[in-house]
Amino acid sequence: MNHLPLIIKREYLTKVKNKSFIIMTFVSPMIFIGLIMLIAYLTQLNNNKQRTISILDETGKISQIFLSETDKKDENTKYHFLQGITLEEAKKQVQEAEQYGLLHIRNMASNEEVARQIKFYSEDSPSQSFISKLESRLSEKLTQEVLLQNNVDISLVNKSKMQVAIGQETFSGEQSSKLINYSKLGFGFAAGYLLFMFIIIYGNMIMRSVIEEKTNRIIEIIISSVKPIQLLMGKIIGTSLAGITQFLMWIVFGGTIIVILSLFFGFDFFGAQTAQQQELIAQGADIDFSVLISYIISSLPIVNLIIAFFIFFIGGYLLYSSLYAAIGAAVDNETDTQQFMMPILMPLILAVYVGGFTVLEDPHGTVATVFSYIPFTSPVVMLMRIPFGVGITEQIISIVILYITFAGTVWFASKIYRVGILMYGKKPSYKEIFKWLKY
Amino acid sequence: MSSILQAKDVVKKYGEYTALNKVSIDVPKGSIFGLLGPNGAGKTSLIRIINQITAPDEGQVLLDGEALQQFHIKDIGYMPEERGLYKSMKVGEQALYLAQLKGLSKSEAKMRLKYWFEKFEISDWWNKKIQELSKGMAQKIQFVVTVLHQPKLLIFDEPFSGFDPINANRIKDEILQLRDEGATVIFSTHRMESVEELCDHIALIHKSNKVLDGKLTDVKRQYKSNTFQVGIGAEDNQKLRATLNQKFELTDSDFKSINDDLKLNIKLENSDTSNDLLSYLTSQGQVNHFVEVIPSVNDIFIQTVENNN
Numbered sequence: 001m002n003h004l005p006l007i008i009k010r011e012y013l014t015k016v017k018n019k020s021f022i023i024m025t026f027v028s029p030m031i032f033i034g035l036i037m038l039i040a041y042l043t044q045l046n047n048n049k050q051r052t053i054s055i056l057d058e059t060g061k062i063s064q065i066f067l068s069e070t071d072k073k074d075e076n077t078k079y080h081f082l083q084g085i086t087l088e089e090a091k092k093q094v095q096e097a098e099q100y101g102l103l104h105i106r107n108m109a110s111n112e113e114v115a116r117q118i119k120f121y122s123e124d125s126p127s128q129s130f131i132s133k134l135e136s137r138l139s140e141k142l143t144q145e146v147l148l149q150n151n152v153d154i155s156l157v158n159k160s161k162m163q164v165a166i167g168q169e170t171f172s173g174e175q176s177s178k179l180i181n182y183s184k185l186g187f188g189f190a191a192g193y194l195l196f197m198f199i200i201i202y203g204n205m206i207m208r209s210v211i212e213e214k215t216n217r218i219i220e221i222i223i224s225s226v227k228p229i230q231l232l233m234g235k236i237i238g239t240s241l242a243g244i245t246q247f248l249m250w251i252v253f254g255g256t257i258i259v260i261l262s263l264f265f266g267f268d269f270f271g272a273q274t275a276q277q278q279e280l281i282a283q284g285a286d287i288d289f290s291v292l293i294s295y296i297i298s299s300l301p302i303v304n305l306i307i308a309f310f311i312f313f314i315g316g317y318l319l320y321s322s323l324y325a326a327i328g329a330a331v332d333n334e335t336d337t338q339q340f341m342m343p344i345l346m347p348l349i350l351a352v353y354v355g356g357f358t359v360l361e362d363p364h365g366t367v368a369t370v371f372s373y374i375p376f377t378s379p380v381v382m383l384m385r386i387p388f389g390v391g392i393t394e395q396i397i398s399i400v401i402l403y404i405t406f407a408g409t410v411w412f413a414s415k416i417y418r419v420g421i422l423m424y425g426k427k428p429s430y431k432e433i434f435k436w437l438k439y
Numbered sequence: 440m441s442s443i444l445q446a447k448d449v450v451k452k453y454g455e456y457t458a459l460n461k462v463s464i465d466v467p468k469g470s471i472f473g474l475l476g477p478n479g480a481g482k483t484s485l486i487r488i489i490n491q492i493t494a495p496d497e498g499q500v501l502l503d504g505e506a507l508q509q510f511h512i513k514d515i516g517y518m519p520e521e522r523g524l525y526k527s528m529k530v531g532e533q534a535l536y537l538a539q540l541k542g543l544s545k546s547e548a549k550m551r552l553k554y555w556f557e558k559f560e561i562s563d564w565w566n567k568k569i570q571e572l573s574k575g576m577a578q579k580i581q582f583v584v585t586v587l588h589q590p591k592l593l594i595f596d597e598p599f600s601g602f603d604p605i606n607a608n609r610i611k612d613e614i615l616q617l618r619d620e621g622a623t624v625i626f627s628t629h630r631m632e633s634v635e636e637l638c639d640h641i642a643l644i645h646k647s648n649k650v651l652d653g654k655l656t657d658v659k660r661q662y663k664s665n666t667f668q669v670g671i672g673a674e675d676n677q678k679l680r681a682t683l684n685q686k687f688e689l690t691d692s693d694f695k696s697i698n699d700d701l702k703l704n705i706k707l708e709n710s711d712t713s714n715d716l717l718s719y720l721t722s723q724g725q726v727n728h729f730v731e732v733i734p735s736v737n738d739i740f741i742q743t744v745e746n747n748n
Contacts, residue, residue: 006536216523216525217522217523219523220487221519221537224512418492
């Protein structure tokens with residue numbers, strides 16, 4: 001008799017109909033979006049701070065750079081130019097007017113000395129990003145001055161700035177570059193973290209579901225009707241489906257909220273970047289992004305990646321959830337589960353970090369290769385390696401190992417489960433669990 | 440009478456500990472079979488083997504002449520001592536689910552549940568959750584779930600615990616009716632009076648061994664000590680007592696009587712019969728009470744367990 005569909009259905013429906021599950025499905029995206037909005041609001045608050053800076057420029061030529069068009073349009077930072085007063089008077093004025101600070105540029109014999117003597121006075125210590133912005137603008141201006149002094153053609157200097165990105169190509173003609181490598185690795189990281197999150201959120205749910213029969217004291221009735229392995233498989237699949245349902249609901253629901261907020265309230269979710277991020281984007285602006293992205297995509301084995309992603313993601317998730325099921329099978333109640341949690345998450349964390357470092361260093365090195373075969377790390381490490389090109393046989397071997405291990409853990413869990421019912425109220429040790437396997 | 444369940448030399452070990460040591464039982468079809476034994480004797484281990492929750496290390500179990508297999512689950516109904524149902528599930532949904540696990544189709548299960556719910560007058564519980572019901576109410580549901588798939592073999596572990604006397608009686612009547620309809624019942628209990636009342640066969644397990652089994656009447660015959668409870672009166676009761684004491688092994692007895700008689704238990708030699716005793720007694724005085732002492736299941740239980748200690 002195959003009861004699997006029946007068990008899956010019950011597990012799925014009990015989960016989905018559960019009140020706290022329904023509440024979490026709708027509340028989580030709201031909390032999440034609320035958090036994003038809060039962060040965005042706070043950073044904007046910081047960025048929008050009105051600053052008035054007084055500049056006492058004794059050279060009379062450096063501060064010209066703050067008269068540019070963009071500076072005039074800048075709502076946040078206003079420049080106030082002082083002339084013909086001493087530093088002490090300027091300080092006093094700035095303090096009385098409660099301005100943000102005073103930039104003092106001393107007139108010296110050489111530009112080198114001018115550069116060394118620039119000072120910023122303020123009430124409190126100033127924003128570091130603001131200071132570094134000032135520094136880069138001043139150093140650019142001073143460099144120009146030096147070049148002019150030496151009669152160098154500035155446009156020539158600008159033209160002669162060369163950027164080097166070493167193109168990489170294997171003998172078989174596969175091209176890559178540092179940037180592409182990073183984005184390849186990024187894919188693996190993203191997959192790894194997604195898996196990690198999924199396991200943490202829903203693994204616990206599976207564990208609780210396995211303990212359910214014990215806390216409800218219905219275990220003997222159930223286990224005299226179905227095989228433990230069927231029950232555990234049903235629980236893993238049913239709970240996973242409920243998890244996927246919730247995840248999809250989050251995406252749909254969260255997406256809807258974002259669209260509504262940005263359409264009707266004009267909330268700018270993507271403007272929520274810090275100054276550093278903006279700077280980074282500005283620096284990269286001279287690279288053509290669309291070309292780059294299409295180049296990256298064309299360099300990735302996309303079909304292989306998508307198929308492998310699903311197979312490894314599902315396999316990895318099933319493997320880890322079967323471990324959670326095994327813990328649930330071994331204990332009587334949730335409080336006893338703590339001692340088993342850490343050993344489960346360790347290999348996953350190891351996979352993400354060790355995988356990240358070794359794959360970048362050498363995607364086909366010994367460490368990376370070995371880790372992409374070990375079932376507890378292969379879902380993450382193999383997904384990181386595949387963008388760099390992994391033979392199909394290698395992938396298949398790794399997949400087979402992964403799924404066999406999964407079947408093994410479920411078998412192991414069901415074995416423990418069967419014996420565990422004979423040991424009501426006893427907190428099992430590792431040694432005891434090992435003994436149970438022989439029963 | 441053919442047997443529905445046979446356990447042959449079943450051995451079960453948990454590590455070093457032997458829970459069942461070559462235990463054999465034979466449950467006749469249509470009987471109510473009492474599985475007795477002190478706590479921790481191995482009853483539950485045996486029941487779990489019959490239910491295929493665990494497998495025996497040695498020996499085999501036959502149901503209706505066939506070695507136990509997965510599909511036999513639908514032929515067995517089991518109500519464990521540890522009672523429980525899914526607390527947050529609705530009564531009706533839950534009963535349907537459990538019935539389907541036993542191989543009933545959904546529509547069939549629904550029909551039968553309707554019958555039982557009406558019989559027990561609990562139809563309005565269908566949409567309630569178990570956690571809203573009292574313990575006794577939940578037990579009724581559990582009973583229904585146990586018998587719903589009309590198994591050939593019913594196993595009840597302490598079926599009456601948790602029921603008030605009225606409901607316990609009701610459950611007892613249902614069990615008898617199921618027996619009359621052709622089911623065989625295995626009963627595991629400590630309540631000897633219900634064994635006395637219901638069981639026609641018993642087996643006693645003690646310290647992992649079966650120490651006694653058979654038809655209840657045979658067992659009692661085997662355990663009787665040829666002792667008779669006698670109420671006898673004469674002009675001088677003391678003198679009569681002395682006379683009898685020379686001839687028989689006497690102990691004082693106690694029973695209700697309106698006469699001022701000697702109340703005695705008289706144990707006979709194996710060769711003597713009740714008629715010999717009675718004719719002798721009538722020659723000595725007025726016999727108002729004469730009953731053979733038949734050991735109760737309780738006595739047999741205690742005696743056997745103590746002898747085996």
